[in-house]
Amino acid sequence: xxxxxxxxxxxxxxxxxxxxxxxxxxxxxxxxxxxxxxxxxxxxxxxxxxxxxxxxxxxxxxxxxxxxxxxxxxxxxxxxxxxxxxxxxxxxxxxxxxxxxxxx
Numbered sequence: 852x853x854x855x856x857x858x859x860x861x862x863x864x865x866x867x868x869x870x871x872x873x874x875x876x877x878x879x880x881x882x883x884x885x886x887x888x889x890x891x892x893x894x895x896x897x898x899x900x901x902x903x904x905x906x907x908x909x910x911x912x913x914x915x916x917x918x919x920x921x922x923x924x925x926x927x928x929x930x931x932x933x934x935x936x937x938x939x940x941x942x943x944x945x946x947x948x949x950x951x952x953x954x955x
Contacts, residue, residue: 859897866893879952884945891942898931898938906931 871889879885906928913921 859901862897862900863893866896874949877953879949881945881948881952884948887942887945888949891938891945894938895935895942898935902928902931 867889870892871885874880874885874888906924910921910924910928913924915921
């Protein structure tokens with residue numbers, strides 16, 4: 852079963868809240884970096900989970916004669932991977948700040 856975009860947004864918002872609380876618990880309060888990590892890490896996690904638990908199992912289970920479904924699924928996977936790649940790139944400098952903060 853594929854989650855709706857609304858469900859993905861809910862999952863991202865839930866994770867963003869939890870990540871934000873965790874960063875505050877750790878006393879990491881670097882405004883811009885904190886926001887980048889909260890936003891992008893949640894997005895990466897939800898999209899990665901989607902690929903691992905839905906897209907890839909579906910890809911592996913479809914038969915070769917289901918070309919249209921396989922083609923659509925391949926495009927979906929490519930799109931999700933592109934979004935993950937962009938999120939990693941956007942978050943990289945902020946993540947370095949967090950790593951340095953946690954490893955003085």
